[in-house]
Amino acid sequence: MSSAGISSVDRLTASLRKLLERSNELKPDGGIEPALTSTNFGGNLETIIRGAEGGVTANAQDHYAALETACRNIFYDLLASTSIEETSFSQIWNLLDIVSLLSDIPLCEPGLVFWLVEELLDSQTIDGCRVVFDYLDSRRERLTAKHFKQKQLIILRACNELLRRLSRAEDTVFCGRVFIFMFQSFPLGDRSSVNLRGEYHVENVTVFDKTSSKQAIISDSFDGTMDVDQTPDATRKETTVSGDLTGDAASAGQSGTPQSPGNTAKTVKIDAPEDKIQEQEPDTEALYPIFWSLQDVFSQPTRLFETSTFESFKSGLDLTFRKFKAVQQHQQSRGTSKLPSAAHRPLKRKRDGGESEQQDDLAGSFNPRYLTSRDLFDLEISDLAFRRHILVQGLILVDFLLSLTPKVKKKLESTSNKSVLYNYTLPEEEFKWATAMRVEIATYLQQGQEGKFYYRMVDTVLSRDKNWMHWKAEGCPLIKQPPIASESFIESQKGAQRTSAPKRIRPTPMGSLDLGFLLNTGDEGQAHGLEILKKPARYTLPRVEDFKAPIMEDDFNLEMAKTEAEKESIAVAKASKMWRTLRIASKNRLNLFDKLEDVNDLTPLFDRPPASQGDDVDQAKKEGVEGERSVEKENVAVNGVQDGVVTEPVPPAIEVT
Secondary structure, three states: OOOOOOHHHHHHHHHHHHHHHHHHHOOOOOOOOOOOOOHHHOOHHHHHHHHHHHOOOOOHHHHHHHHHHHHHHHHHHHHHHOOOOOOHHHHHHHHHHHHHHHHHHOOOOOOOOHHHHHHHHHHHOOOHHHHHHHHHHHHHHHHHOOOOOOOHHHHHHHHHHHHHHHOOOOHHHHHHHHHHHHHOOOOOOOOOOOOOOOOOOOOOOOOOOOHHHOOOOHHOOOOOOOOOOOHHHHHHEEEEHHHHHHOOOHHHHHHHOOOHHHHHOOOOOOOOHHHHHHHHOOOOHHHHHHHHHHHHHHHHHHHHOOOHHHHHHHHHHHHHHHHHHHHHHHHHOOOOOOHHHHHHHOOOOOOOOOOOHHHOOOHOOOOOOOOHHHHHHHHHHHOHHHHHHHHHHHHHHHHHHHHOOHHHHHHOOOOOOOOHHHOOOOOOHHHHHHHHHHHHHHHHHHHOOOHHHHHHHHHHHHHHHHHHHHHHHHOOOOOOOOOOOOOHHHHHHHHHHHHOOOOOOOOOOOOOOOHHHHHHOOOOOOOOOOOOOOHHHHHHOOOOOHHHHHHHHHHHHHHHHOHHHHHHHHHHHHHHHHHHHHHHHHHHHHHHHOOOOOOOHHHHHHHHOOOHHHHHHHHHHHHHHHHHHHHHHHHOOEEEEEOEEOOOOOOOOOOOO
């Protein structure tokens, strides 16, 4: 691109070349790393570019156009004079870094750097594009940090053009790098790769042989049609394998396979009873057209809304699944559940090989498109990776059918994107079939080498895909939530601090007794605190005579009580005193128990003969000494303490005879 004598373009070109010379001094060894920053140029890039305009103030569009022309002039000169394998090609990387810095200021179009990258990719071979992507991967965060909206369409166009050039079979890893670059560049909720209208890839047509190999040989050997005479009885005894599994020959045509002589199923005589015909292993020759016709339904699932197509798909998938199970059983019985390619390997292997090599076979068995030749079909279905690939397709389609049940559709009634919702509702009978088929496929995928891990990976991907489908049905709302207000954040922060702050210890723990009375000084001349607990009345046993006056007082109160509650309370107190009286009298007045005629009258225990009163005093002293020694035992058995007063529990019922 020529500047055509425009002075501003010439001055900008000269300034850019000086910046490139400066960058060459900073990176004498060339290469992609390290990336250039504004500090490498003294932080005055804007001053340098503005000074190149000669003090003439131009509008933004004219300035952008002049700077873009200058950049393209240098870019084309470097691209024409250097190869990507040479060390001097690092000037291209330096130029892209400078343009990226200018677009961030901004002094040029934000998308200029990706326009140059797009043209760079178009000018390179596949190997050269890999080197360009090394640069893009190292600068991705910086290139997409600012003005991404002006750059996103250019990124999509450049990456899609590159993907069209790549072979998914030979450049699988490089395709993955391109996709990962786009996924990491675009935000999670971006609509650029969302199929909002729910369109299907109907152009993906699977082509396969219409004529069987045996029929081809017959047609080459005979001129004309060979007639076979059959009696009606013989016709009944002969069973067509495909007809038994698909209903009739017409169903195979409804599943996407045109009716032709090549699609006529192989006729096999079966001597087994009719109810066991379904258990026979499907014939590979008859399975071939039915199997590949399933791809038409996989690429356009809405065809299943027709009853005939649905029935044909059910029979075809059932037949395929039965064949896969039969192949799996044969391989397990022979002990050859390896990939077919393993049979062509040398018998001797290294010690560190073996199992790890077999795992690499399953991990690297990606095929973007399988061959549909009839001669290879038997080998393909014996491949474990092939069978898993087909069953995963079936699992995806079964999940699509289960999303059409009334229960699931009810959850999506309020969604805004009606283009991904269908009026078709899955009948109850088809729902049961789909549920059973999904369980069978899931069970099958968990078998074999690393089957559990493989199914968990597939199930995780499909589960997350359901969430994406629900998000798309809702019209792709924003995934990124708005920032929280500063006031709410400060309030939440204070609440978290209050919650995590150390708690103050209570002066009186919950459930404990208040022992403050021990510190109470009381009035002058009165016992207080611990002195109250040291009184002899708290640890010595009382005498029998001490209960006489309280019992008489309870009798008087009982006669004067007016309410039943008051009478009951006084009766309980009297019974407690009587029980303690009987317990204490049993130690030294057991002979007086014969004089008790009424259980409520303890007068004989209180009225002892005068001769024995001295003995009672001695006995009381003795009991006091013994009480001091066994105060804890007797207090537990007899006494109770409450607020410094001796109280006793309610005694059991006593009968005195």
